[in-house]
Amino acid sequence: MAFTPRFVGAILAWRPTWFIARLALTSAYLLGGIVKLTDWQGAVAEQAHFGMSPPAFWAALTIGLELVGPVLILSGRLVWLGAGMLGVFTLLAAFTANAFWTMPMGQERFMATNAFFEHIGLIGGFIAVAMIAQRRAANA
Template sequence: MPQASDMTPRFVDAILRWRGTPVVARVALASAYLIGGITKLADFSAAVAEQEHFGLTPGWLWASLAIAVELVGSALVISGRLVWLGAGGLGVLTAVAMLTANRFWALEGAARFAAFNAFFEHLGLIGGFVLVAVLACRTASPSRSS
């Protein structure tokens, strides 16, 4: 039986082995959070209103926390330093968001369908953050990967 690496097309192998691929992937994963943090910072009153719309009060506190986690967490993930902390913060923020904003179980019809999809897309992002943290841990200390 051939190994998975034997079945990988050459161009895919070249992309995966390229030194810049991990950084590009971390930027892609964190990009929505980085942009979200900048957007909330630029229009803080809208960020407060968003938090309060989802029942998170006081809105200024939740908006401030969201901005801090989005900006600092993204910077840590992208930089490759303390990735576990940045990815963990973004993962927790995502879990809070999906439980407050994507409550598909309380909706019906098209709204339920859209919230259901968004809920599981956010769950996928959390999985991506876990994988980024696992890879960073294994890269930093191969002996600690078990």
């Protein structure tokens, strides 16, 4: 049996920790959605930069996903759906924006490789959140 220090157990058992963890996981998406919503032209330009066509459609879809997914996760309702939305979005974004395997060796490839695997880590976080939410609901 693994030993958990008492202070760690207290933090994990503290009721707000569950919300804070979900907020930390989704904060970049919330912020991204808000920034894009307040800078529509920038959001459209970003989609055009990545070759998404029509860029306005993809900007609107991105904003929707970046706002609705976190709200579902944070509300505790349909967490699996919010986590799935953000997980699939993150996977597609990783392949679109961080295709390191197509780049020559160098700093740009190094940065894209790191960003790609950071995205994979986020996907793991979304899976974990969905699993924990399911177990919490089953035990309620």
